Amino acid sequence: MTDEIDGRRQPTLQDVAKVVGLTANTVSRALNDRPGVNPATRALIKAEAERLGYVPNVHARSLVLGSRRTIGVIVTNISNPFFSDLVSEVELQAGEAGYTVMLLLSYESANREREAINMALRSGLDGLIAAPVRERSNAWDNVIRAGIPLVLVSREIPQIEADFFSTDNEAGIRLTTDAVLRMGAKDVVLVDEDMPFSTIRLRLEGFRRSLEAAGLPFDPRTQLALVPPPRSFRVAQSWQADDAYRVTSDLFDRGRRPDAFVVGDDYYALGLYRTLRERGIRVPEDVLVMGWGNHPFTRFMEPPLSTLLLPFQDVARQATRRLLDRIQGTASPEIVTHRIVPELVIRASSTR
Template identity: 30%
Template sequence: MASIKDVAAEAGVSVATVSRVLNDHPSVSADARTRVLAAVETLGYRPNAVARSLRTDQTHTLGLVISDVMNPYFTELARSVEEEARALGYSVIIGNADERPDLQDHHVRTLLDRRIDGLLVSPTDGGSPLMLDAARAGTPMVFVDRWIPGVDVPVVRSDGRGAVRDLVAHLHGLGHRRLAIIAGPAATTTGRERVEAFREALAAYGLDLPDAYIGQGDFQAESGRLVTEGFLDLAEPPEVVFAADNLMALGALDAVRARGLRVPDDLALAAFDDIRWFVHTDPPVTAIAQPTGELGRAAVRALVDRIEGRPGQSVTLPARLVVRRSCGEDPTPVQRSTT
């Protein structure tokens, strides 16, 4: 592969001049410029980004460590992150943690080794030493969706509290009184928060959230299935299950179907995260929709701000309830998700 030296030789100038042309530095003669450009053309030269990065100490690359690529929510997040980053002149390297702290650390480590300019993380756990060190060492960082409390890093997320209240109002209005939740890992902020929001919303209606109605999941489908089976085995099973993410809702559907039961007659279902398929499931699933694309874009903007020396804002956007039929027939017409 042709290097800058080859171009310099071909154009009959020094490498400095070639570099100046390529970075359009003002003081280059029109003549030299055209000769260099011609040489670049004939050699098919492309600058070596590795060498450039070594010298300038910038990679124009962002790292994105997400909890699970197979989760449509994160997949959409990744897409909007890449889009916004591209618009701002950055590339994105995605690391998939699969909800495993060890994998998360692996990716953070290799991303740092690559000297990415900044890191976007949706932490799988409460904060490994590695991540805490990175934050303290001054690596530009932004948390998306989930965060680690007590770390001085901007957080871009959505607040589901209002939507959860709306959901509980909806469920209560349909006559449901025994409400259960499939929670995410307690080590994650979203895992804890969604349970808390649910509990508070229930309390407003004088309802309790007994321990037996809190199933411990891990944001993956299989755990949703297992927890739901547990609920169905209770002497007094819940009337509604609220899954803290879309994959656990999928698992819940698996469990219900495996027993030959029906949603919502035998068990009603609602989910956090709205995805396109929820419109077409049997029945369509009532869900809480996050402004995913906006989150991704805001996160990139915050991170690039930090990288380029500007402050970097935390952002919290509201989520909203999308009512469908999985909790029972509703007086209002079925709404269509715009995710």
């Protein structure tokens, strides 16, 4: 090996090559796990590169390969635990493949979403994973026309050709609704967002199917307590507990006395629990409650909340793998749609 480099500057590929006494081409092949390098030599080169603190110049690499090795993730906001967990898992999976992640937020605003998409297009990202705000917009068409690989998560846009991975919302709400029906519930109320998303539409359909399969009528005028949609500037999660508190309080004030509630998020159950406490209604003796999301606080509610464990890790892993395959040209040509059934978690709030 030759003399060490000047420690006051960032080591380059040529510096690594000089230290190990090999050509820059050989060092590059070894660091990128390309063939033609002896395993012992490859190990030596990687060890010396790490010791020297060598970091690849991603920008220079992108000029040569036509790739920034960066993917974009567009979600509504990261105060939603599902999206924060999903982004974390995408970052882990992408990082293992040598990609970095650019996070862009829409805050449930169509204008902010369009700005995020335009930023992604200007940045020359290799691909996008996104949970769209609206089911159709010209901005998403621009992504497709630009030839940027796109994978949607959680919310679907049926009109465009993009792979899609999500929790199976219809199957999930049927699991929770069927659970309270098996316990003898006859008057079940669904508490969920009033938003034009495929997730909400599928949950409504699953709720209707469960009631009808049990021989119960489905009447949206009496069996739904919909939480008002969020304003576009609201940064916090749209499913605030106080929203659920208001709509369920109003429900009881109008003389309704359901014997079961299924909710579209565990945060709604927090508001519902307050409504029930104020009226002296006991869970589960008087009313059964089923949540959605298995957030950490659900085990500590009184009584502990039955809920759904969402497969965010599987969704993120499969979406990221599909996007990387699209970027690298190894994906099958057909459009993939995969909905993963969540897992029912039974606790005291739904059992008698």
